[in-house]
Amino acid sequence: xxxxxxxxxxxxxxxLVLLLITAWRLISAISTDQPTQFPQKPIQIVVPYLAGGxxxxxxxxxxxxxxxxxxxxxxxxxxxxxGGSATIGSRQVKDAPPDGYQLLCHHEGIIATQLAGVVDYGxxxxxxxxxxxxxxxxxVVRADSEYRNLNDLLQAAQKNPNSIRVGANQGSPAYFICxxxxxxxxxxxxxxxxxxxxxxxTYLLGGKLEAGIFSLAEYVSFRNSNDxxxxxxxxxxxxxxxxxxxxxxxxxxSTEQNLKTRxxxxxxxxxxxxxxxxxxxxxxxxxxxxxQSPEVNQELKKLSIDPTFRxxxxxxxHLAVRVEAFQRLSVDAKTELPNFPLWIIGIVxxxxxxxxxxxxxxxxxxxxxxxxxxxxxxxxxxxxxxxLAILIAYVAALQFKIPFGIATPLSIFLxxxxxxxxxxxxxxxxxxxxxxxxLTLEIVFTQLFxxxxx
Amino acid sequence: MQEALLQLAxxxxxxxxxxxxxxxxxxxxxxxxxxxxxxxxTLPLTFGVDPQYAMTLLISIYVGAISxxxxxxxxxxxxxxxxxxxxxxxxYPMAQNGQxxxxxxxxxxxxxTGGLISWCFLLTLAQPIARYxxxxxxxxxxxxxMMALVLIATIGGKSILRxxxxxxxxxxxxxxxxxxxxxxxxxxxxxxxxxxxxQLLPVLIGMFAVNQILRDIIDSAKPQLTPPIATQGxxxxxxDIKNHGLNLIRSSLIxxxxxxxxxxxxxxxxxxxxxxxxxxxxxxxxxxxxxEEGIVAAEAANNATIGGALIPLVAMGIPGxxxxxxxxxxxxxxxxxxxxxxFEQSPELVYTIIFTCLFANLAMAGIMCCSIRTLAWLTKIPxxxxxxxxxxxxVVGSFAxxxxxxxxxVMIGFGLLGLFLxxxxxxxxxxxxxxxxxxxxxxxxxAGLMGxxxxxxxxxxxxxxxxxxxxxxxLLVIPIYRSxxxxxxxxx
Numbered sequence: 001x002x003x004x005x006x007x008x009x010x011x012x013x014x015x016l017v018l019l020l021i022t023a024w025r026l027i028s029a030i031s032t033d034q035p036t037q038f039p040q041k042p043i044q045i046v047v048p049y050l051a052g053g054x055x056x057x058x059x060x061x062x063x064x065x066x067x068x069x070x071x072x073x074x075x076x077x078x079x080x081x082x083g084g085s086a087t088i089g090s091r092q093v094k095d096a097p098p099d100g101y102q103l104l105c106h107h108e109g110i111i112a113t114q115l116a117g118v119v120d121y122g123x124x125x126x127x128x129x130x131x132x133x134x135x136x137x138x139x140v141v142r143a144d145s146e147y148r149n150l151n152d153l154l155q156a157a158q159k160n161p162n163s164i165r166v167g168a169n170q171g172s173p174a175y176f177i178c179x180x181x182x183x184x185x186x187x188x189x190x191x192x193x194x195x196x197x198x199x200x201x202t203y204l205l206g207g208k209l210e211a212g213i214f215s216l217a218e219y220v221s222f223r224n225s226n227d228x229x230x231x232x233x234x235x236x237x238x239x240x241x242x243x244x245x246x247x248x249x250x251x252x253x254s255t256e257q258n259l260k261t262r263x264x265x266x267x268x269x270x271x272x273x274x275x276x277x278x279x280x281x282x283x284x285x286x287x288x289x290x291x292q293s294p295e296v297n298q299e300l301k302k303l304s305i306d307p308t309f310r311x312x313x314x315x316x317x318h319l320a321v322r323v324e325a326f327q328r329l330s331v332d333a334k335t336e337l338p339n340f341p342l343w344i345i346g347i348v349x350x351x352x353x354x355x356x357x358x359x360x361x362x363x364x365x366x367x368x369x370x371x372x373x374x375x376x377x378x379x380x381x382x383x384x385x386x387x388l389a390i391l392i393a394y395v396a397a398l399q400f401k402i403p404f405g406i407a408t409p410l411s412i413f414l415x416x417x418x419x420x421x422x423x424x425x426x427x428x429x430x431x432x433x434x435x436x437x438x439l440t441l442e443i444v445f446t447q448l449f450x451x452x453x454x
Numbered sequence: 455m456q457e458a459l460l461q462l463a464x465x466x467x468x469x470x471x472x473x474x475x476x477x478x479x480x481x482x483x484x485x486x487x488x489x490x491x492x493x494x495x496t497l498p499l500t501f502g503v504d505p506q507y508a509m510t511l512l513i514s515i516y517v518g519a520i521s522x523x524x525x526x527x528x529x530x531x532x533x534x535x536x537x538x539x540x541x542x543x544x545x546y547p548m549a550q551n552g553q554x555x556x557x558x559x560x561x562x563x564x565x566x567t568g569g570l571i572s573w574c575f576l577l578t579l580a581q582p583i584a585r586y587x588x589x590x591x592x593x594x595x596x597x598x599x600m601m602a603l604v605l606i607a608t609i610g611g612k613s614i615l616r617x618x619x620x621x622x623x624x625x626x627x628x629x630x631x632x633x634x635x636x637x638x639x640x641x642x643x644x645x646x647x648x649x650x651x652x653q654l655l656p657v658l659i660g661m662f663a664v665n666q667i668l669r670d671i672i673d674s675a676k677p678q679l680t681p682p683i684a685t686q687g688x689x690x691x692x693x694d695i696k697n698h699g700l701n702l703i704r705s706s707l708i709x710x711x712x713x714x715x716x717x718x719x720x721x722x723x724x725x726x727x728x729x730x731x732x733x734x735x736x737x738x739x740x741x742x743x744x745x746e747e748g749i750v751a752a753e754a755a756n757n758a759t760i761g762g763a764l765i766p767l768v769a770m771g772i773p774g775x776x777x778x779x780x781x782x783x784x785x786x787x788x789x790x791x792x793x794x795x796x797f798e799q800s801p802e803l804v805y806t807i808i809f810t811c812l813f814a815n816l817a818m819a820g821i822m823c824c825s826i827r828t829l830a831w832l833t834k835i836p837x838x839x840x841x842x843x844x845x846x847x848x849v850v851g852s853f854a855x856x857x858x859x860x861x862x863x864v865m866i867g868f869g870l871l872g873l874f875l876x877x878x879x880x881x882x883x884x885x886x887x888x889x890x891x892x893x894x895x896x897x898x899x900x901a902g903l904m905g906x907x908x909x910x911x912x913x914x915x916x917x918x919x920x921x922x923x924x925x926x927x928x929l930l931v932i933p934i935y936r937s938x939x940x941x942x943x944x945x946x
Binding site for chain 1: 589590591592613615616618619622623625626629632633639640641646649650664668671672673783836838839841842843845846849850853854857858859862863866870892896897900901903904905907
């Protein structure tokens with residue numbers, strides 16, 4: 001019998017240690033899976049926009065304070081699921097188990113996307129937990145604009161329909177406000193141009209837009225000091241809120257300008273529809289406490305968000321009013337845009353045919369393998385296919401909720417095995433790499449970055 | 455300004471720069487992990503930190519990651535970050551020709567130069583230049599993007615037709631999801647996951663990392679081609695600076711300028727600089743075979759975009775690239791209001807950002823020079839160990855960006871697509887550029903058409919738009935004209 005070398009023993013020990021740690025982590029993960037009282041694990045707040053956007057900033061301010069006070073004994077984690085006009089994130093929470101561990105932080109865009117036909121669900125598909133802040137919306141023009149108030153702007157839109165270019169994405173809350181305004185001046189119409197956030201601001205200054213709707217926070221951050229030339233500055237000509245706002249007391253409300261249009265936007269916390277009452281109550285209370293803390297108030301003040309709070313029946317009524325306000329308006333596309341996908345498919349098809357007809361020489365001329373290499377090539381292809389199959393099996397395993405800690409070392413091990421042609425010397429090292437790597441990844445992502453792994 | 459410098463000169467400040475840059479370089483060197491992702495993941499860690507230190511850390515990571523990408527691009531032909539796609543064109547062949555140290559050395563030199571030149575612009579021109587870019591209208595953006603698309607067709611690959619096909623295929627695959635202009639979903643075939651389209655990160659990881667790994671696995675039956683890194687440093691000479699001086703400066707300027715334009719990041723900067731270098735070179739046929747000029751142009755430009763892209767960020771609060779968008783978010787989270795008034799309200803923060811950019815570039819040069827052999831170690835470990843690990847990174851990276859398994863499947867799908875396209879000799883770079891630029895072009899064209907009531911003529915009547923189109927045509931025509939001339943000469 002051969003005496004195993006020192007190196008072999010060493011590697012064996014490391015392997016065993018890693019195996020034990022993995023097993024321990026897995027077992028402890030399973031054994032703590034007995035919920036008794038809410039909450040038992042961190043609560044996810046899903047933000048349907050990119051990190052850094054308005055909604056994200058808001059959610060993170062709440063998160064910071066929720067975790068500082070720690071009244072629930074569990075952490076709140078903000079997860080960004082942006083895209084699809086915020087419907088990727090909202091759909092996830094809608095379809096999540098109604099156990100209170102996944103919440104959505106979203107504003108009234110949730111009503112707008114339904115009415116614009118992006119998705120077939122709106123607020124009714126959720127259980128609203130709380131309204132946690134309201135945003136003032138303003139109509140803004142370039143500071144040297146001839147339109148000094150909302151009526152100027154609407155009269156111009158009535159006299160020359162479509163001459164006034166307004167930045168608003170179709171189906172966005174801003175778009176709905178404009179439709180509401182236009183309803184008050186029969187025959188008036190804006191020319192809507194898609195432009196979000198900062199772009200709306202540049203277009204406005206560059207004379208590419210006559211007006212745009214901004215939140216107070218955006219307005220405050222974009223506005224220059226009063227001594228900048230008027231062509232380089234912006235001016236709010238109407239506040240759609242109930243009353244003038246202390247940050248900009250000089251801007252008159254739409255009501256003062258004899259218009260009926262009133263609008264605001266607000267941040268809400270949503271839970272899946274069938275979330276039980278006692279969990280919803282706990283959450284609503286927690287958010288209310290946080291919203292009243294001085295730190296949150298101070299942070300929100302910086303962002304010009306008012307810490308309005310509503311929950312329960314009060315909130316349901318408020319939402320019903322808001323949905324109705326949106327429903328009275330309709331979305332219609334005006335400028336016929338070319339059918340871009342069709343164009344591109346056409347171009348790709350044309351190019352493909354051209355390449356096939358005129359340019360096929362290159363692929364024919366490509367090196368045909370020498371006969372001696374053929375066997376080798378076949379082996380290599382089998383190897384490639386094997387590894388691809390392992391990769392697909394690995395991803396499928398993760399998809400079907402097989403723990404990361406089992407699937408990852410196994411797939412690394414198997415793949416390494418097939419690449420190294422099962423050399424015995426490398427078996428242990430592969431095992432160590434597999435276990436060690438999956439442990440490190442798991443710790444780095446879940447502990448350090450607080451990002452969920454598959 | 456002095457305050458900012460004083461704070462950066464403290465041990466904590468310097469440590470953060472060093473730590474951030476090192477982290478960025480290493481993560482950037484690992485294919486499948488990008489700077490964007492690292493910064494997005496680091497952001498939550500900085501919540502409790504002093505905002506100036508937080509920005510210092512994030513920007514150091516940014517500089518490091520953009521630079522680190524060239525290591526795996528050169529040694530493994532896997533761009534560690536999207537910004538170094540172009541570096542693979544010449545860096546990899548050069549390393550395969552037995553000169554990996556020189557390829558990396560040139561890359562580092564170019565990176566530092568690009569970073570420093572763009573930094574000078576950041577310091578002096580932040581405000582005036584941002585004021586100019588503010589005047590861009592939608593049609594101007596559209597033409598600019600068209601210019602970039604034409605540019606990409608003239609580089610990489612042997613056939614312009616195939617490059618164009620690849621580019622438009624990229625645009626096509628960027629189409630599913632929600633249309634920017636109308637908000638309608640299209641081409642999703644009933645898959646709700648596709649409402650968001652194909653995400654850039656999984657597409658990139660698939661096309662470049664997974665494709666390459668599968669290729670490597672197939673090749674692993676053959677003897678390994680990994681170029682050994684010899685001990686004798688970076689094989690640079692003083693005369694290199696002289697020889698490449700013009701190229702360095704030109705590429706850095708292009709990178710800076712492109713960085714300033716919102717929405718277009720380091721990828722386009724390096725592509726543009728590369729193709730300009732090629733069309734003005736005396737030996738354009740050498741590009742793509744391990745040409746020094748190619749490496750220099752690509753690396754100088756992609757680092758220069760950092761400084762460039764920071765200009766609109768600090769001066770106007772408008773992100774110049776994807777990473778900048780995350781940085782913008784960081785500013786907001788730390789209670790600043792990005793925008794034209796940032797300069798007046800928090801000058802110390804603005805100057806912290808500006809000077810971090812300088813120090814991080816210097817630190818990057820030092821770290822890369824000292825650790826190039828450690829980094830090249832990545833290529834020396836047996837493939838049986840390395841490849842499964844990178845594949846796992848790819849899976850985790852695709853997943854972690856937005857926490858869904860769908861993205862992982864997308865990654866695998868695009869990996870296979872990339873493998874297929876390459877066997878058919880269709881270059882991948884135009885595909886990716888088309889994929890990135892398609893939506894930008896569509897958004898701006900839509901906005902322009904909405905403004906003009908469906909009228910296309912402003913594309914040719916707006917002076918800036920016209921200028922971009924003219925440049926595009928010239929850049930397309932000049933290489934063809936030159937190669938014709940050369941053919942004629944060789945015949946006579």
